[in-house]
Amino acid sequence: xxxxxxxxxxxxxxxxxxxxxxxxxxxxxxxxxxxxxxxxxxxxxxxxxxxxxxxxxxxxxxxxxxxxxxxxxxxxxxxxxxxxxxxxxxxxxxxxxxxxxxxxxxxxxxxxxxxxxxxxxxxxxxxxxxxxxxxxxxxxxxxxxxxxxxxxxxxxxxxxxxxxxxxxxxxxxxxxxxxxxxxxxxxxxxxxxxxxxxxxxxxxxxxxxxxxxxxxxxxxxxxxxxxxxxxxxxxxxxxxxxxxxxxxxxxxxxxxxxxxxxxxxxxxxxxxxxxxxxxxxxxxxxxxxxxxxxxxxxxxxxxxxxxxxxxxxxxxxxxxxxxxxxxxxxxxxxxxxxxxxxxxxxxxxxxxxxxxxxxxxxxxxxx
Amino acid sequence: xxxxxxxxxxxxxxxxxxxxxxxxxxxxxxxxxxxxxxxxxxxxxxxxxxxxxxxxxxxxxxxxxxxxxxxxxxxxxxxxxxxxxxxxxxxxxxxxxxxxxxxxxxxxxxxxxxxxxxxxxxxxxxxxxxxxxxxxxxxxxxxxxxxxxxxxxxxx
Numbered sequence: 114x115x116x117x118x119x120x121x122x123x124x125x126x127x128x129x130x131x132x133x134x135x136x137x138x139x140x141x142x143x144x145x146x147x148x149x150x151x152x153x154x155x156x157x158x159x160x161x162x163x164x165x166x167x168x169x170x171x172x173x174x175x176x177x178x179x180x181x182x183x184x185x186x187x188x189x190x191x192x193x194x195x196x197x198x199x200x201x202x203x204x205x206x207x208x209x210x211x212x213x214x215x216x217x218x219x220x221x222x223x224x225x226x227x228x229x230x231x232x233x234x235x236x237x238x239x240x241x242x243x244x245x246x247x248x249x250x251x252x253x254x255x256x257x258x259x260x261x262x263x264x265x266x267x268x269x270x271x272x273x274x275x276x277x278x279x280x281x282x283x284x285x286x287x288x289x290x291x292x293x294x295x296x297x298x299x300x301x302x303x304x305x306x307x308x309x310x311x312x313x314x315x316x317x318x319x320x321x322x323x324x325x326x327x328x329x330x331x332x333x334x335x336x337x338x339x340x341x342x343x344x345x346x347x348x349x350x351x352x353x354x355x356x357x358x359x360x361x362x363x364x365x366x367x368x369x370x371x372x373x374x375x376x377x378x379x380x381x382x383x384x385x386x387x388x389x390x391x392x393x394x395x396x397x398x399x400x401x402x403x404x405x406x407x408x409x410x411x412x413x414x415x416x417x418x419x420x421x422x423x424x425x426x427x428x429x430x431x432x433x434x435x436x437x438x439x440x441x442x443x444x445x446x447x448x449x450x451x452x453x454x455x456x457x458x459x460x461x462x463x464x465x466x467x468x469x470x471x472x473x474x475x476x477x478x479x480x
Numbered sequence: 481x482x483x484x485x486x487x488x489x490x491x492x493x494x495x496x497x498x499x500x501x502x503x504x505x506x507x508x509x510x511x512x513x514x515x516x517x518x519x520x521x522x523x524x525x526x527x528x529x530x531x532x533x534x535x536x537x538x539x540x541x542x543x544x545x546x547x548x549x550x551x552x553x554x555x556x557x558x559x560x561x562x563x564x565x566x567x568x569x570x571x572x573x574x575x576x577x578x579x580x581x582x583x584x585x586x587x588x589x590x591x592x593x594x595x596x597x598x599x600x601x602x603x604x605x606x607x608x609x610x611x612x613x614x615x616x617x618x619x620x621x622x623x624x625x626x627x628x629x630x631x632x633x634x635x636x
Contacts, residue, residue, distance in 0.1 A: 246537040250482070253500060253509040254531065261486060310545075315482050335483045336498045349484050392549040399548025400541070403583030430556040431583070 125173035128166060129468050132178070132214035140465040141166055147465050154214055159221060174230045175222050176472050178464075179215045181208040181264055181316070182235035189238040189269055190471040193219060193231040201233070207260070208316060232472050239268030240301075240308050247310055263319075265311035267293055271301040273467045274408045277460065279306075284456055286405030290397055292390065293462075294411040294420065296324040296368045300390070302397035310397050318353055321389045324367050327356035328389065358382040372416045387420070391427055404431070406456040409448075414461045421448070425457055433457065511535035517566055517573065525572075540576045547577070551584045559612040560586060568598055568617045578613065585610030 126143040137158050138151040152161040163169060177193065179186060185200040193201075198219060205212045223231055240248075240263075248263045250256070274291040278284045289303045298321045302310035312320030322328035330352070338348050358366040361382055371383050398404045407428075411417045418438040425435045425448070432454030441448050441459045449457040487497055508515040512531050513523070517539065524532040551557050561567075562574055571594050578588035587609035596602045596615050605613035 245534060246541050249510065249534065249538060251507070251510050251535075251538060252505045254512055256486065259490070261482070315485065319482070332483045332501055333498075336494055339494045345484050345488055352484075388553075391552050395548040395550070395552030396545035397548070398583060399544045399551070399581070402580035427552065427555070 126166065126171050127174045127176065127469060127472055128162070128172055129176040129465055129472070130178065130215070130218055131464070132180070132211045132218075134210040134214065137162075137214060137218065139165075140468075142465075142469050147463075147469065149465065158218070169226060172226060172229060174232060174472060174476060175226070176232040176234055176468055177215050177219050178234045178236065178468070179204065180211045180236050180266065182237050183207050183260060183264060184241065186233070186235040187238050187241045189235055189272060190475050191233050191235075192475070193223070193233040197233060198223070207264070230476060232475060234269060234468055234471065236266050236268045237264040239272050240265030240311055243308050243311070250315075261315060263311070263314045264316075265301070265308065266313040266317045267297070267299055267301070268308075269467050269471065270410060270462055270464060271303065271308070273462065273470075274410055274460065275303050275306055278406055278408055278456075278458060284406055286456065288401040288403060288405045290394060290401070290404050290407045292394070292407065292409050292424075294368065294372070294409060294417045295413070297326075298323065298368065298386065298390065300393050300397060302401050304401055310400050312393050321393065322357045322361075322385065325354050325357045325359050327352045327360070358386070361385070369413055369416055372413065372420050374419065383420070387423055387427075390424055394424070394428065398431070404455055406458065407433075408458045408460055410460045410462040412461070412463055414443075414459050418459065421457075421459055425449075428455070431455060507535050507539065510538060517570060521570065521572055540573070543573075543577050544581075547581075548584070557584070557611055559614060561614045561616055563616050563618045568615055571596065574604070574613075574615075586613065588613055 137154040183204045271291045291301045434450040434453040523529045587606040589606040592604040601616045
């Protein structure tokens with residue numbers, strides 16, 4: 114991020130927060146320079162942040178990421194008012210361990226610095242426009258009314274991908290498949306800027322297996338485990354913290370380990386990841402009625418290029434043709450050839466950058 | 481995991497939830513009146529019932545998703561076969577599934593689809609469809625019987 118668009122003066126900074134239980138992650142943006150930090154979310158979290166920031170006097174604005182805003186938060190980026198804060202309170206039950214942290218830190222900073230702008234980012238807001246047939250689970254309808262439905266996630270990044278392909282890359286495509294590659298790989302299908310599908314569900318556990326989460330599984334397994342004597346907490350931990358690629362391999366396994374594919378024991382994990390991505394890609398292309406562009410997004414895009422190349426190879430029968438991965442870099446993210454029927458982009462993305470861009474746009478509009 | 485959240489958030493017993501997901505969900509849960517696609521199609525078309533429409537749309541949406549998934553996994557398909565009760569008897573379901581599927585080369589002939597008989601195999605793809613679309617009535621009992629005879633003959 115260059116400083117040229119920034120209206121914030123050199124002495125001022127924007128603080129951005131993202132709960133990542135058991136940690137609190139934050140990023141300070143000063144003169145367009147981002148620096149990331151984290152601490153355990155305990156009683157002394159505020160001291161750690163203030164020490165990192167230097168002084169609270171320099172804080173110009175603060176942003177908070179809410180990972181699940183349910184049906185209450187329908188805007189991706191907004192000024193956090195008292196009224197909005199009460200709506201955030203109503204969303205805590207959806208994702209207690211993360212949403213509660215967002216709520217607590219927002220309360221703290223609004224009390225401490227009431228005169229600066231506070232900004233709420235909501236990662237599910239983009240998906241509140243999902244068609245009803247997509248957001249509804251086939252369970253008794255009274256459960257849907259109680260809020261049991263698909264909320265999606267990673268909305269800010271997918272929205273950014275749509276805007277980026279439309280504006281900077283001058284792509285006139287209408288049907289976009291946005292594939293985020295990372296520890297929580299997930300895909301969104303977007304048509305004319307509107308979300309049509311997401312791999313994520315009520316929580317981010319649904320969909321493609323993550324580094325620790327099981328992804329799609331048969332709900333019967335939960336009842337089998339429960340009747341075998343496991344408590345609900347134990348099952349929850351098993352499926353969300355001890356499963357996924359880490360569970361499969363029996364040792365810690367991140368997305369980067371799989372993407373780099375240095376050891377042969379990761380091959381099985383890589384095969385499962387590729388297979389699941391392809392399955393969803395096919396499903397979503399079918400729902401879009403074809404695809405104009407595919408955007409691969411990752412904070413580790415360079416390391417992901419081999420994986421991307423393997424995935425694209427399996428999509429060649431759609432008329433997709435790719436150049437050598439060596440030709441791709443941050444300035445020219447187009448991987449597909451000029452005669453390819455589908456455009457393929459490999460985009461370096463960083464959630465903090467996206468949050469900062471959005472925060473600056475909102476503040477510039479005037480509060 | 482959804483089931484765990486439902487149990488925790490609504491303090492619902494595991495056995496009750498299992499029962500709910502097995503017996504009161506699916507097409508019945510969404511439509512609120514029937515698990516039978518025939519009832520649902522009828523109430524949707526005749527009575528314009530909203531929940532029936534939703535159940536129908538969800539059903540078609542899921543089927544289209546799976547067809548897309550397996551088309552990619554198979555690296556393209558040569559034929560799409562509709563079979564069993566719904567596949568053979570419900571031309572409306574077939575029509576909706578094949579809508580907007582030119583991306584993988586599927587094109588249904590709407591007239592052939594409506595005229596297809598229930599008692600024999602028929603080809604219902606359009607002349608310019610790259611993939612054949614077939615309706616093949618299933619005869620499960622006959623298949624079981626033939627397999628049985630085959631096994632007995634082999635063991636003689």
